[in-house]
Amino acid sequence: MNKAYVALGTNIEPRIEYLNSAIASLDKNNDIAIQNKSSIYETAPVGYADQADFLNMVVGLDTSLSSIELLDICQEIEKQLGRKRGIRFGPRTIDLDILMYNYENSKMERLIIPHPRMQKRAFVLIPLNEIAPNLIIPSTDEPVVDLMNKLPESDKKDVTKWTQSGLAEE
Numbered sequence: 001m002n003k004a005y006v007a008l009g010t011n012i013e014p015r016i017e018y019l020n021s022a023i024a025s026l027d028k029n030n031d032i033a034i035q036n037k038s039s040i041y042e043t044a045p046v047g048y049a050d051q052a053d054f055l056n057m058v059v060g061l062d063t064s065l066s067s068i069e070l071l072d073i074c075q076e077i078e079k080q081l082g083r084k085r086g087i088r089f090g091p092r093t094i095d096l097d098i099l100m101y102n103y104e105n106s107k108m109e110r111l112i113i114p115h116p117r118m119q120k121r122a123f124v125l126i127p128l129n130e131i132a133p134n135l136i137i138p139s140t141d142e143p144v145v146d147l148m149n150k151l152p153e154s155d156k157k158d159v160t161k162w163t164q165s166g167l168a169e170e
């Protein structure tokens, strides 16, 4: 069995429905078993500022799929949920990024693991830290908690827990 971490992001309404549908689609795949889920965070857009806030979260899963087969499933779910490719880093109904696959450190044409931008992203490291603080990221040899603590305060403050009621928790 292989262990993978997948980051989910959405900034087109209904954001919560897109997250829930993507997780349900992953979980109903016979070759995937979701083991843990982070809280959902509301996050300011990074990379391309002129767009709506995102909801982000991370799931940990066990899978018998290879990393490329898992990427195919993630891209299929993106397609089913109406993701259109447009502006780089721009708005999307759902984005599924493979952060880690076992302790692989590999670059293929379609897939780079660990995800090349994860170490700098508060919207990835804060939820990942909730479910896997001690996970070592091979390209850096550092655990998630240390990478998260090194993020600038200004990035961390743009990531707040999201609740259905709309009342922020932190």
Ligand SMILES: Nc1ncnc2c1ncn2[C@@H]1O[C@H](COP(=O)(O)OP(=O)(O)OP(=O)(O)O)[C@@H](O)[C@H]1O
Pocket (backbone or CB within 6 Å): 071, 088, 089, 090, 095, 096, 097, 098, 099, 109, 110, 111, 112, 113, 114, 115, 116, 117
């Ligand atoms: N670890 C990875 N997870 C998902 N896609 C990846 C990964 N590494 C490389 N890719 C490739 O990146 C391509 C572009 O992905 P995508 O359009 O989701 O990028 P993006 O969401 O705009 O940016 P980012 O990857 O920074 O979140 C995909 O077609 C996929 O083949």
Ligand SMILES: Nc1nc2c(c(=O)[nH]1)N=C(CO)CN2
Pocket (backbone or CB within 6 Å): 008, 009, 010, 043, 044, 045, 046, 047, 048, 054, 056, 089, 090, 095, 123
């Ligand atoms: N806050 C936030 N910003 C982003 C996100 C995301 O998921 N959350 N995804 C992006 C796609 O690459 C670009 N910018």
